[in-house]
Amino acid sequence: xxxxxxxxxxxxxxxxxxxxxxxxxxxxxxxxxxxxxxxxxxxxxxxxxxxxxxxxxxxxxxxxxxxxxxxxxxxxxxxxxxxxxxxxxxxxxxxxxxxxxxxxxxxxxxxxxxxxxxxxxxxxxxxxxxxxxxxxxxxxxxxxxxxxxxxxxxxxxxxxxxxxxxxxxxxxxxxxxxxxxxxxxxxxxxxxxxxxxxxxxxxxxxxxxxxxxxxxxxxxxxxxxxxxxxxxxxxxxxxxxxxxxxxxxxxxxxxxxxxxxxxxxxxxxxxxxxxxxxxxxxxxxxxxxxxxxxxxxxxxxxxxxxxxxxxxxxxxxxxxxxxxxxxxxxxxxxxxxxxxxxxxxxxxxxxxxxxxxxxxxxxxxxxxxxxxxxxxxxxxxxxxxxxxxxxxxxxxxxxxxxxxxxxxxxxxxxxxxxxxxxxxxxxxxxxxxxxxxxxxxxxxxxxxxxxxxxxxxxxxxxxxxxxxxxxxxxxxxxxxxxxxxxxxxxxxxxxxxxxxxxxxxxxxxxxxxxxxxxxxxxxxxxxxxxxxxxxxxx
Amino acid sequence: xxxxxxxxxxxxxxxxxxxxxxxxxxxxxxxxxxxxxxxxxxxxxxxxxxxxxxxxxxxxxxxxxxxxxxxxxxxxxxxxxxxxxxxxxxxxxxxxxxxxxxxxxxxxxxxxxxxxxxxxxxxxxxxxxxxxxxxxxxxxxxxxxxxxxxxxxxxxxxxxx
Numbered sequence: 198x199x200x201x202x203x204x205x206x207x208x209x210x211x212x213x214x215x216x217x218x219x220x221x222x223x224x225x226x227x228x229x230x231x232x233x234x235x236x237x238x239x240x241x242x243x244x245x246x247x248x249x250x251x252x253x254x255x256x257x258x259x260x261x262x263x264x265x266x267x268x269x270x271x272x273x274x275x276x277x278x279x280x281x282x283x284x285x286x287x288x289x290x291x292x293x294x295x296x297x298x299x300x301x302x303x304x305x306x307x308x309x310x311x312x313x314x315x316x317x318x319x320x321x322x323x324x325x326x327x328x329x330x331x332x333x334x335x336x337x338x339x340x341x342x343x344x345x346x347x348x349x350x351x352x353x354x355x356x357x358x359x360x361x362x363x364x365x366x367x368x369x370x371x372x373x374x375x376x377x378x379x380x381x382x383x384x385x386x387x388x389x390x391x392x393x394x395x396x397x398x399x400x401x402x403x404x405x406x407x408x409x410x411x412x413x414x415x416x417x418x419x420x421x422x423x424x425x426x427x428x429x430x431x432x433x434x435x436x437x438x439x440x441x442x443x444x445x446x447x448x449x450x451x452x453x454x455x456x457x458x459x460x461x462x463x464x465x466x467x468x469x470x471x472x473x474x475x476x477x478x479x480x481x482x483x484x485x486x487x488x489x490x491x492x493x494x495x496x497x498x499x500x501x502x503x504x505x506x507x508x509x510x511x512x513x514x515x516x517x518x519x520x521x522x523x524x525x526x527x528x529x530x531x532x533x534x535x536x537x538x539x540x541x542x543x544x545x546x547x548x549x550x551x552x553x554x555x556x557x558x559x560x561x562x563x564x565x566x567x568x569x570x571x572x573x574x575x576x577x578x579x580x581x582x583x584x585x586x587x588x589x590x591x592x593x594x595x596x597x598x599x600x601x602x603x604x605x606x607x608x609x610x611x612x613x614x615x616x617x618x619x620x621x622x623x624x625x626x627x628x629x630x631x632x633x634x635x636x637x638x639x640x641x642x643x644x645x646x647x648x649x650x651x652x653x654x655x656x657x658x659x660x661x662x663x664x665x666x667x668x669x670x671x672x673x674x675x676x677x678x679x680x681x682x683x684x685x686x687x688x689x690x691x692x693x694x695x696x697x698x699x700x701x702x703x704x705x706x707x708x709x710x711x712x713x714x715x716x717x718x719x720x721x722x723x724x725x726x727x728x729x730x731x732x733x734x735x
Numbered sequence: 736x737x738x739x740x741x742x743x744x745x746x747x748x749x750x751x752x753x754x755x756x757x758x759x760x761x762x763x764x765x766x767x768x769x770x771x772x773x774x775x776x777x778x779x780x781x782x783x784x785x786x787x788x789x790x791x792x793x794x795x796x797x798x799x800x801x802x803x804x805x806x807x808x809x810x811x812x813x814x815x816x817x818x819x820x821x822x823x824x825x826x827x828x829x830x831x832x833x834x835x836x837x838x839x840x841x842x843x844x845x846x847x848x849x850x851x852x853x854x855x856x857x858x859x860x861x862x863x864x865x866x867x868x869x870x871x872x873x874x875x876x877x878x879x880x881x882x883x884x885x886x887x888x889x890x891x892x893x894x895x896x
Binding site: 207312336368369370371445446534540566569 | 797799
């Protein structure tokens with residue numbers, strides 16, 4: 198990593214690192230995002246390489262900041278995992294209507310197979326739904342090149358570009374040659390009024406939508422002519438259309454086939470696909486996840502074979518691609534189950550779940566390490582939907598359950614998740630309190646542990662661990678009108694912690710309990726950051 | 736047609752140094768001028784659960800993951816993870832597990848990952864100098880000496896036929 202920026206032309210990089218290297222080479226003004234596997238390392242690497250990167254409270258804010266950067270004529274990179282784009286979608290759809298002066302590259306890191314996610318949505322659908330051009334790298338070299346191309350496309354057509362990656366592209370290391378593509382230097386940031394292009398009131402949004410469709414038609418023509426798609430000539434009996442990491446599996450198991458590898462998968466190079474399909478006896482689409490390319494081809498009247506429905510679920514790999522090509526739908530061998538992840542020995546979340554189990558609570562849970570509270574030995578989390586849902590779902594349960602059950606409901610959310618999208622839930626709790634009150638338990642372990650110890654606004658340190666403004670949960674809860682606000686270390690005296698939760702459950706008022714103790718794995722680093730920051734202030 | 740890549744799967748439990756070992760191996764192969772791909776999963780898997788990492792190297796590598804049943808070498812850091820990963824191994828592939836090494840002879844138990852790399856090195860073409868350089872690039876200075884010793888202890892283990 199340290200040698201990344203040296204003059205060696207070749208390095209072995211993960212896809213995430215390669216995106217960061219491209220962002221450096223393109224002089225991206227600012228990288229924004231919210232940590233999420235498998236995207237997290239992009240901004241961390243960008244910062245290590247000397248770029249300016251920051252964590253936002255959530256993906257929507259990260260994208261909004263990035264839109265502002267692109268309105269100023271500069272280059273912005275915004276990173277998130279697939280489900281993060283749901284949060285940012287509101288901004289994305291209308292940003293597509295606006296006219297950007299600089300570049301806006303949105304990285305969506307999808308997680309087919311759900312190695313570390315709550316669903317396996319295929320975000321290629323977003324490109325089509327929002328009308329945003331999309332590039333899909335298949336290895337780190339392309340992650341590097343496509344990031345640069347995305348910036349170029351964004352600046353040429355004044356639109357956001359989606360760089361859609363997947364877990365295996367983000368986290369696999371492959372050889373990268375730097376400097377294979379050069380793009381113009383960024384222009385200096387500037388501002389010029391352009392009301393009709395950036396103020397999306399209906400009167401301006403209507404022509405903006407027409408403009409967007411016209412732009413997409415131009416990009417489609419360009420993609421057909423000179424887009425980043427690759428034809429590998431082979432047998433005329435079998436042709437395979439593919440994109441992303443699936444391309445690698447195709448080359449592994451069907452080296453004899455003709456292959457059309459699509460780099461830009463929205464708008465699709467339909468005429469190129471048609472010509473390819475007509476040049477072979479049988480044209481098969483090999484893609485991970487949804488039948489996105491299949492549907493695109495068939496809508497255009499191109500005859501292609503897709504994969505059997507069973508291969509829509511989970512990741513692809515060489516064996517599965519071989520099975521698809523052999524039209525093999527026999528049951529797949531089940532992998533030997535490995536050891537499941539578990540809360541670390543001594544983790545402060547352990548005493549929390551022990552107490553909640555002892556009190557027979559109904560727990561509306563959320564996303565983070567503490568999601569592991571659902572597994573044995575605790576089995577003390579009853580719901581998990583999306584970031585921040587603990588509070589809303591908990592309130593819904595309180596509103597509808599009979600009083601005896603309702604009073605056992607607790608919403609449990611981590612510190613970073615609370616900042617991400619729990620604050621509006623807390624506002625809802627104050628605004629529409631259940632008759633029997635409610636208990637919100639914020640598990641503050643001082644870091645975004647799940648994704649690898651990233652900072653967040655509640656830690657009061659930036660992405661680079663430097664002191665900055667801090668959101669104080671206690672002050673926030675009180676300022677919103679919650680009277681019972683408690684802070685407690687759940688591990689120091691587990692029985693005292695349990696008694697406090699019992700006390701809160703027994704009152705018909707609203708309570709916020711902040712269970713605060715640093716994550717075991719992060720505690721040492723946190724102390725070190727604090728020491729450095731104190732020295733700097735002295 | 737290019738020759739087939741060498742496939743290595745390294746497996747163990749979160750915190751055992753599986754990813755570090757695969758980084759070192761990938762680095763050695765990369766430094767030898769080979770095409771290299773290395774694959775692994777981050778995130779949830781770090782919490783003490785099963786972890787595995789695939790390293791492939793050769794003239795040209797496509798899939799970053801070792802295709803099932805095609806691993807030439809399977810390095811397993813935790814004895815209870817052998818069965819979990821056994822399907823990765825090719826017919827005639829070589830299993831390298833901790834039973835091959837006297838843990839008490841290691842400067843510390845944590846360096847078992849590097850000791851197993853030492854055992855693996857007997858089967859590969861890379862020079863001791865290349866391994867040493869890769870260890871140097873991938874480990875902090877204060878851990879280097881213990882790991883170099885562990886590597887040589889692993890290297891001294893007679894390879895199985």
